[in-house]
Amino acid sequence: MIMRKHGPVLALGALLLAGLVAPFADRSTTPGFYVEVLLGGLMAGVLYSLVALGFALIFKASGVFNFAQGAMVLFAALAVARLGEQMPLWAAIPLGMAIMVALAWLIERLVLRPLVNQEAIALFMATLGVTFFLDGFGQTIWGSDIYKIELGIAKEPVMVLQSVFQGGILVNAEDFIAAVVAAALVAGLALFFQMTPTGRALRAVADDHQAAQSIGIPLNRMWVIVWSVAGIVALVAGVIWGAKLGVQFSLSQVALKALPVVILGGFTSIAGAIVGGLIIGVGEKMAEVFLGPILVKAFDLAGGGIENWFAYMLALLFLLVRPEGLFGEKHIDRV
Amino acid sequence: MFYRENGQFKSSYASDQQMLPILQDRLFMAGLLVIAFAAVPFFATDYLFLSLLIPFLILALAAIGLNLVVGYCGQISLGHAAFMAVGAYAAYNLVLRLPQLNFLVVLVLAGLIAAAVGLVFGIPSLRIKGLYLGVATLAAQFFMDWLFARVKWFTNYAHSGSVQTAPVEVFGWIVDTPVEKYLFLLVVLIVFTLIAKNLVRSHIGREWMAIRDMDVAAEVIGIRPVYAKLTAFAVSSFYVGVAGALWGFVHLGSWEPLAFSLTLSLNLLFMIIIGGMGSLLGSYFGAAFILMLPILLNQVPAMLGVPISTAMASHLEFMIFGALIVFFLIVEPHGLARLWAIGKEKLRLWPFPH
Numbered sequence: 001m002i003m004r005k006h007g008p009v010l011a012l013g014a015l016l017l018a019g020l021v022a023p024f025a026d027r028s029t030t031p032g033f034y035v036e037v038l039l040g041g042l043m044a045g046v047l048y049s050l051v052a053l054g055f056a057l058i059f060k061a062s063g064v065f066n067f068a069q070g071a072m073v074l075f076a077a078l079a080v081a082r083l084g085e086q087m088p089l090w091a092a093i094p095l096g097m098a099i100m101v102a103l104a105w106l107i108e109r110l111v112l113r114p115l116v117n118q119e120a121i122a123l124f125m126a127t128l129g130v131t132f133f134l135d136g137f138g139q140t141i142w143g144s145d146i147y148k149i150e151l152g153i154a155k156e157p158v159m160v161l162q163s164v165f166q167g168g169i170l171v172n173a174e175d176f177i178a179a180v181v182a183a184a185l186v187a188g189l190a191l192f193f194q195m196t197p198t199g200r201a202l203r204a205v206a207d208d209h210q211a212a213q214s215i216g217i218p219l220n221r222m223w224v225i226v227w228s229v230a231g232i233v234a235l236v237a238g239v240i241w242g243a244k245l246g247v248q249f250s251l252s253q254v255a256l257k258a259l260p261v262v263i264l265g266g267f268t269s270i271a272g273a274i275v276g277g278l279i280i281g282v283g284e285k286m287a288e289v290f291l292g293p294i295l296v297k298a299f300d301l302a303g304g305g306i307e308n309w310f311a312y313m314l315a316l317l318f319l320l321v322r323p324e325g326l327f328g329e330k331h332i333d334r335v
Numbered sequence: 336m337f338y339r340e341n342g343q344f345k346s347s348y349a350s351d352q353q354m355l356p357i358l359q360d361r362l363f364m365a366g367l368l369v370i371a372f373a374a375v376p377f378f379a380t381d382y383l384f385l386s387l388l389i390p391f392l393i394l395a396l397a398a399i400g401l402n403l404v405v406g407y408c409g410q411i412s413l414g415h416a417a418f419m420a421v422g423a424y425a426a427y428n429l430v431l432r433l434p435q436l437n438f439l440v441v442l443v444l445a446g447l448i449a450a451a452v453g454l455v456f457g458i459p460s461l462r463i464k465g466l467y468l469g470v471a472t473l474a475a476q477f478f479m480d481w482l483f484a485r486v487k488w489f490t491n492y493a494h495s496g497s498v499q500t501a502p503v504e505v506f507g508w509i510v511d512t513p514v515e516k517y518l519f520l521l522v523v524l525i526v527f528t529l530i531a532k533n534l535v536r537s538h539i540g541r542e543w544m545a546i547r548d549m550d551v552a553a554e555v556i557g558i559r560p561v562y563a564k565l566t567a568f569a570v571s572s573f574y575v576g577v578a579g580a581l582w583g584f585v586h587l588g589s590w591e592p593l594a595f596s597l598t599l600s601l602n603l604l605f606m607i608i609i610g611g612m613g614s615l616l617g618s619y620f621g622a623a624f625i626l627m628l629p630i631l632l633n634q635v636p637a638m639l640g641v642p643i644s645t646a647m648a649s650h651l652e653f654m655i656f657g658a659l660i661v662f663f664l665i666v667e668p669h670g671l672a673r674l675w676a677i678g679k680e681k682l683r684l685w686p687f688p689h
Binding site: 119121125133134140259260263306308309315316323325 | 465467471473478480485487597605647649650653654656660661664
């Protein structure tokens with residue numbers, strides 16, 4: 001019985017494990033290099049999680065699939081980078097947050113409120129419009145060059161665990177701090193959702209809009225709050241990515257990488273966004289490093305680059321087995 | 336006063352079920368066709384053909400295809416440009432490897448290949464729906480982008496990754512000048528529109544719409560969701576594949592995988608949302624709107640005499656485009672086709688208020 005119910009999930013888990021072990025089939029893979037790839041994947045995964053978190057928050061509270069999350073990441077990063085040129089970072093970041101809150105308020109006022117009660121697809125398209133607008137607006141007011149954010153963390157990778165692995169492992173202090181920040185953010189959000197009255201109200205809104213409204217929860221204010229929180233999460237993601245890669249237009253494409261994370265983790269689950277992000281991050285790096293060369297050799301490809309679609313295929317496989325994602329709520333349809 | 340249907344009695348099933356039941360509609364359509372076939376080729380300039388009319392005809396076809404699956408069957412797809420790419424590359428390889436084939440046959444075969452691929456990527460729709468499905472279809476987009484960029488066989492080992500095509504030849508007629516291209520595409524579009532119109536009026540289209548309106552209820556009354564959803568994906572991909580082949584061969588002439596990127600997918604989606612979901616007419620409106628908008632936006636600053644840099648212009652274009660999308664969704668979430676329908680209703684009563 002258990003086998004029947006969980007069979008596909010177990011099979012998928014076994015497949016993932018096999019994927020993790022497979023690189024060792026090639027003798028030339030050293031454990032040190034393997035762990036390095038694994039860690040690199042986890043770090044990328046943390047950053048995907050941060051973006052995915054923004055998606056999940058908004059979807060949970062307002063049922064809107066916010067395609068503009070990537071544009072918000074870019075916008076926030078641009079704001080912090082340009083403000084950082086004028087003032088110290090400790091002032092630029094709060095100011096950036098204030099800008100994101102103002103943006104959330106504007107989006108609620110100008111986009112969401114007039115579209116209330118429309119179908120999900122109309123709202124989704126509206127966020128696409130917001131994406132275009134923010135991409136253009138951000139570059140109009142902040143400029144469209146490549147900017148730097150200096151977090152004041154050493155960029156040089158550090159060798160660790162030289163005693164355990166041959167050659168040691170290269171770790172970026174930056175990546176490590178990113179992981180810590182992400183963990184702190186998630187813990188903070190969890191506390192916010194579970195412990196505060198606002199968090200409870202948000203969960204109520206997520207559960208049932210009408211019921212929440214009927215017991216006196218101000219829907220509009222809740223939306224502003226949740227979009228603000230998503231904006232701040234976007235800012236954190238943007239600052240970390242920006243410090244790593246430089247702030248430029250391609251930052252908004254990171255969101256496309258975060259989409260498979262949300263469908264894999266389940267649209268409504270914060271835990272799903274985190275776990276999904278880690279799975280996608282690791283899977284992608286592993287595939288690129290270990291599977292890519294094999295494919296290139298086997299099919300005579302013009303270069304690898306399979307990480308562009310690998311995450312999506314992974315998510316698709318997951319969806320075929322568990323349509324609601326890893327942690328999503330099971331949906332029961334009634335006629 | 337002029338647009339009314341009283342006095343027009345339907346005395347047979349055939350007349351009851353015809354596509355344009357009102358005489359004035361038929362006259363209007365006939366006039367439109369006469370203008371499109373006879374007047375436009377004489378008055379339009381080459382610039383108008385190349386930058387507006389030819390892309391319009393092809394994108395309208397693609398929008399119809401997307402509308403079949405999104406608007407009629409309710410299955411969101413964010414990756415339809417991928418199927419355009421499949422159609423284009425399939426046609427390229429067919430022409431390359433089987434040069435004796437007639438282009439029309441190539442077109443149909445390319446459509447069928449795209450339909451097969453669409454069928455595969457439509458399989459997730461059996462398990463997931465709504466926006467989950469939308470994201471899942473992005474897999475098609477990214478996978479196909481990668482496939483055509485990396486697998487050299489598809490581009491016939493071209494160094495730059497871009498492919499060139501010769502002008503299309505149909506039964507000895509070489510479609511080369513803008514006017515010829517326009518007429519050829521017009522015929523193709525009309526044929527495919529007629530097929531689509533009859534498809535959505537038939538039992539297949541009704542099944543799609545039942546699935547769209549409520550899939551569980553549709554299943555309960557005996558509609559097979561697997562069959563309905565997959566046929567929708569297949570037919571839609573067929574249309575889009577044909578449009579892709581035309582886009583490559585007739586409009587672009589030479590292209591690289593970037594020509595069918597996510598931007599095109601999103602633009603197709605914008606077309607049917609702004610034009611009207613579940614409406615063939617809306618696909619035309621949407622295609623025209625999305626095509627004309629950037630051209631108009633480019634003209635406006637020049638007309639106002641405000642010189643702006645090209646980078647600024649493109650940013651502004653993005654902004655205005657986004658804002659207009661939101662504006663249209665707020666003002667008329669059912670699209671331009673609904674405005675058209677409202678206009679017709681008004682015209683029925685005009686000039687008497689009741």
